[in-house]
Amino acid sequence: MDICIAGGWLHDLGLVKGNRHHCFTGAELAREYLEGLGVDAEDIQQVVHCIEAHDGEVVAGTLEAKVVHDADTIDKMGPFGFIRHVWKISLVEDLDAERLVDTVAEHIAERKSKLYLETSIRIVGGFHRILESFLEDRETATKVVATVVDCASKGIPSEDTAQILLEDPTLEKDFRDTIICQTATCYLD
Numbered sequence: 001m002d003i004c005i006a007g008g009w010l011h012d013l014g015l016v017k018g019n020r021h022h023c024f025t026g027a028e029l030a031r032e033y034l035e036g037l038g039v040d041a042e043d044i045q046q047v048v049h050c051i052e053a054h055d056g057e058v059v060a061g062t063l064e065a066k067v068v069h070d071a072d073t074i075d076k077m078g079p080f081g082f083i084r085h086v087w088k089i090s091l092v093e094d095l096d097a098e099r100l101v102d103t104v105a106e107h108i109a110e111r112k113s114k115l116y117l118e119t120s121i122r123i124v125g126g127f128h129r130i131l132e133s134f135l136e137d138r139e140t141a142t143k144v145v146a147t148v149v150d151c152a153s154k155g156i157p158s159e160d161t162a163q164i165l166l167e168d169p170t171l172e173k174d175f176r177d178t179i180i181c182q183t184a185t186c187y188l189d
């Protein structure tokens with residue numbers, strides 16, 4: 001559990017050096033950081049592996065790394081995951097709303113296909129169906145993406161961005177209910 005928690009906290013550390021291959025830059029930064037704290041060498045290796053394997057670039061070889069990988073993936077799934085991922089990508093890549101919809105949808109489908117644990121696959125299934133039906137309405141999806149891009153550019157955190165979207169009565173009830181569930185991590189109950 002401690003390895004998973006440390007991996008969870010540190011997995012995106014590499015983003016301070018940019019999005020590209022941040023699993024490797026993050027693993028290196030975390031190793032230095034944990035060595036500086038005097039953490040046991042074997043524990044460091046375990047945490048470092050969680051970080052390098054968190055986004056599928058490296059195959060997770062331990063249960064702890066699978067847990068961190070799947071937790072990070074669950075965070076990117078469904079309506080709230082879509083919002084969070086659009087938010088992040090809009091800040092690191094120069095794409096218009098249409099391209100963002102496609103890029104993020106593709107990324108989500110790819111990450112979903114790499115889930116390791118049965119529990120994760122079960123959690124994600126329901127969310128993903130809601131997102132798929134949302135994406136069928138291209139016009140609404142592009143409108144939502146434009147709102148998210150605008151919020152991200154103003155420095156409004158993704159959680160607050162989701163709250164702003166919840167106030168839009170034209171969005172499907174299922175879509176909004178799933179955002180509420182995801183932001184409250186109701187799937188962990």
Ligand SMILES: [Fe+2]
Pocket residue numbers: 011012022054055
């Ligand atoms: Fe990441």
Ligand SMILES: [Fe+2]
Pocket residue numbers: 011012072
């Ligand atoms: Fe992450």
